[in-house]
Amino acid sequence: MPVSSSTMAAVHASRAVPNAEYLLSAEGVRKDFPGVVALDNVQFRLRRGTVHALMGENGAGKSTLMKILSGIYTPDKGIIRLKGQEIQLESPLDALQSGIAMIHQELNLMPYMTVAENIWIRREPLNRFGLVDHSEMYRMTDNLLRRLNIDLDPETEVRYLSVANRQMVEIAKAVSYNSDVLIMDEPTSALTEREVGHLFQIIRDLRAQGIGIVYITHKMNELFEIADEFSVFRDGRYIGTHASREVTRDDIIRMMVGREITQMFPKEEVPIGDVILSVNGLSDGCYFKDVSFEVRAGEIFGIAGLVGSGRSNVAETIFGVTPAVAGTIAIDGKTVNIDSATTAIANGMAFLTEDRKDTGCLLILSVLENMQIAVLQNRFIKAGFVQEKQIEECCERMAKRLRVKTPNLQERIENLSGGNQQKVLIGRWLLTNPRILILDEPTRGIDVGAKAEIHRLVTELVRSGVAVIMISSEMPEILGMSDRIMVMHEGHVTGFLDRAEADQVKIMELAAQ
Amino acid sequence: MDANLEKPSTVYERRAGKRRMPTEVTIFLVLVGIALVYEILGWIFIGQSFLLNPQRLTIMILQVSVIGIIAVGVTQVIITGGIDLSSGSVVGMTAMIAASFAQSASWSRALYPTLTDMPFIVPVAVGLLIGLAAGFVNGWLIAKTKIPPFIATLGMMVTARGISKWYTKGQPVSGLTEQFTFVGTGIWPVVVFLTVAVIFHIALRYTRYGKFTYAIGANPQAARVSGINVEAHLIKVYAVAGLLAGLAGVVTAARAQTAQAGMGVMYELDAIAAAVIGGTSLVGGLGRITGTVIGTLILGTMTSGFTFLRIDAFYQEIVKGVIIVAAVVIDVYRQKKKRKA
Structure with missing residues (x-):
């Protein structure tokens, strides 16, 4: 029987509910978004005192599941149990008060408030006049941080902290709610190696205290270093759960990509012409470095890589939307200076951006x-x-x-x-009759019919001699359409694959390193 | 929403014939409605017709012409998603400066005794240039330093007002040549207003300038990726708004046959109100000059009607405030409905 949110606190208070086999579990979860099934009959089981990694490609459904478990989304179907009790989470606050805390990729702290104020927001200790008791708040924060071995001054404003330290504040805040479950969404994506070491130490301490940690990551080595168990998702479906000691890297890659290409794309062999676009040593000084490649007339040039690998940034720089700090771009062998979308268009380029709405x-x-x-x-x-x-x-x-x-x-x-x-x-x-067409995620979030039509259209275009650069997170699309594939990882080009040799495992190996 | 769209799945029918009723028609009906209410109240309480008095109507339009000229510029700024708070002050500033170049030699206290009896084109050009410069500064600040339009134009509002007071240390500028004041006589202000409205109605609807203005207001990122030089275009739009405020300043001084530092106070708010009542959305991307013209007439009719019914001016402001807010509320609902359609 579902428990209303008002009784959640009571459930939480009885940490004593013993021996439920799993700390947190989800069974048969389904979530539909308009036009897409984000999760289909998914299960997930987290044991007390373990770190449980979630693996999968972009769009596999990891983030959607975590948003359900932290009360941001409501599932369309399925049962969620916390310590054996069935629960329904109505809001993030609800989840937090039940003992499930999520640390988001984009940190949600208020930059002009102190560490202490951020941690105790909405729960500030009051003095007898009903005013915020700052010294008590700082003392509480100090205790909390000491317990977690985090070396921060409670009175510092958050804007002065590094990304890593902000993350520590988020963790401290989560722990301050006496959370049983801590969900971390790619927590190391912006950290240096040393900071990662510190983070892992804190995670181990929390684990030793019996907290269950859900850890979303793309990075294979982190999985082996920190996770006890892991679950793999693919295309919104649950694939399996294993102990990380029992598997190899290759096993995991196979689980992540092991799908058959179910849709056939109307790929046609088109005679490939001369080089139209050549990019040499391009860097934007931030997201990617030293990228070089050539694209020929009639060619579909695929760019693969995980989200954050710099794929879209390369496209933006080629199209003049963000400036390059190094490197050259040549069209028909002539170096061109593309400093804005206007000049890019004048040079025969077109750019379908990744985010339709934005x-x-x-x-x-x-x-x-x-x-x-x-x-x-x-x-x-x-x-x-x-x-x-x-x-x-x-x-x-x-x-x-x-x-x-x-x-x-x-x-x-x-x-x-x-x-x-x-x-x-x-x-x-x-309508601009482009010679070079850059497509960034051309079929993301659209239905199968429209997808096939777009693929047919792209084929038609290359037949007429257009050079197409296609960025896509969808393996079948990139493999089905591309003549050549460039793979990127963390802003670097990690390899090129010809159509004949490319397969999902090779791409994944280059993309996930 | 998606399901509804799939229904008429005859792949792209040639324009299904029924465009939606334009917003302007609704606003025009509101204008007619307000006028009729006055008409009826007029017969009941005063025993006079409100509408069948050409003189009253002429005065009414004359009174709002200056607001209308500014509102045409402000509408364009609002379509880009911005706001212009400076137009009223720019009216004051340009009125003062333009008038100082339009003084007659027979006037003993001319500000520039050597520059009297200038041909009419000189003060007009000076006024337009000053307005253009103020607008350019607004646009430059917004486009280059990325400060919010509200702040940039607030700064200009205060500065321009300061300049108009400093210019003569608070003294009015009088003794203007007849050549100059001619622009403010008779029906001329209305002619200027309507000419400006027609020009920018065409510019917004049928030129690239207009298409880019709407595109930037609807989505500046997408506009940039589509090859529009957003910064340069914003500067253009604010400069146009400044130019029109300058023109309004010239007309104001000519009509009053003198210039004072306090001219145009709060005009910017009336201009914004006219645009908003006329269906221009503060979110950007939506709005038309025809709507703004009707919005201006609504403001004028209201004022004129209150005077006609001999109702206290205090009530007038209260009702005006309510009408502005009501117009925006109605607009929000209308937008919501369109989204669901």
Whole structure:
């Protein structure tokens, strides 16, 4: 029987509920998002006093599951048990008060408040006048930090702390709720090696105190160093749970990628022409370094890598959206200086960005206005006026060609489905007649039908001699479509694979190192 | 939402014929409604017609022309997702400076005794340039230093007002040439207002300038990736708004036949109100000059109607405040509905 949130505190207080086999468990969890099944019949079991790693590719469902366990999402189906008791989490606060704390990738601290204020927010100790008792708060913080072997001054404002130390504050905050379960989402992604060592020491201490730790990571070596058990997810499904001592690296990779390519993409052999784009020693001074490659006419050049490997940043720099600090870009053998999207477009480039909503759609404007905005840079202007008729006819033809489903071109783009929005954005770029088309996650979050259509379209484009750069997190897509694949890891190119030799395991090995 | 869209799955039908009723029609009906209420109240309480008095209507439009000129510029700024608080002060500043170049030689206390009886084009050009410069500074600050438009134009609002007081140490500038004050006589301010409205209505709808303005307001990131030079365009839009405030300053001085440092106080708020009542969304990306023109007329009608009914000016401000908020609330609901449609 589900327990309402008000009784959660009581459940939590009775730490005594003994011998439930698992500290936290989820069975048969399902979560749908519009158009996608994010989790399908997933299970997860965490034992007391263990570190349990979650592994899987991008989009495997790890983060969705953790968001369910920490009360951010409500599952559509499934049962969650905490210490044997079935629970329903209504909100993150609810989860926190039940003893489940999540430490997010983006840290949620208030920069202009002190360490102590951040930890005890909403629970500040009060003096007899009902005012916040700061000295008591600092004393409590001091005790807490000492217990965790964290060396921080409770009175420092958080903005002065390093990322690693902010993470320590988050951990201390989680522990201060007497949490039984601590969920960490890629906690080491921004830490130096020494800081990672310190973090692991703290994790071991917490484990020794009987706390269960869920540890999401992409990094194989961390799994072997810190995790007792691990569960693998793939495409929203649960694959299996094993003790980390019992497996090898290769086993895990196989579990993570071991899917069959179920969809066939209409890959066609297209004669490959001359080099159109060559990138040499490109760095943006932040996310990637020394990237070099060439793309030929008629070629689909895939870029693979995990989220955060710098794939999208390379694309942004080539397209002039973020400046390069080193390296050159040449088109048809001639070095070009691309300092903005405007010059990129003038040089025959087009860039379908990764995030449809943030950097793609003009959401409140019409399909027509969305489609015409890039081509207006250099065409359909006469004596300062937009040639409305011509451009509208052109957009109509494009919408037909791409089979955009919309009542009319005046419809607001935000009322279209994801797949149709994506088609409109592709249309925006095709109207500019690009020679180099960069596609960043072209089929993310769209339905299977639209996906196949986009793949067919890409094939059509390379047949007409366009050079395509395609970034994708989806293995079947990258393997099915690309002629060559460049793999990146943490801002470096770790290898190139030809179509003939590429497979999921090789890519995963290069991407996860 | 998705399911609804799949239904008319005849792959892209040629424009299904029914465009939505434009926002302007609704606002126009509101204008007509307000006028009719006054008409009825007029017959009941005063025994006079509100509408069948061309003189009253002319005065009403004359009174809001200056607000209307500013509102055309402010509308464009709001469409980019920004705001311009400085336009009222820029009116004051340009009125003062332009007037100082329009003084007659017969006036004994001319500010620049050597520069009197200048041809009419000189003060007008000076006024427009000063306004343009103020707008350019606004735009430059916003585009280059990335400070919020609210702050940049607040700074300009205070500074420009300061300049207009400092310019003559608080003295009014009088003795303007007839050539200059001609712009403010008769129906001329209305002509200027409507000409400006028509020009920018066309610019917003049919030129690249307009398309880019809407695109930046709807999504600046996407606009940038689509090849729009967002910074340069923002500077342009704020400069245009400044230019129009300058024009409004010239008209104000000409109409009053004198310039005073306190001219245009709070005009920026009336201009913003006119834009918002006219359906321009403060979030950016939405709005039209036709709506703003109607919004301006609504403000004018209200004021004129209150005077007509001999109601105290205090009530007028209270009602105006309520109407502005109501317009935005209605807009929020309308946007929500469109999203679900």
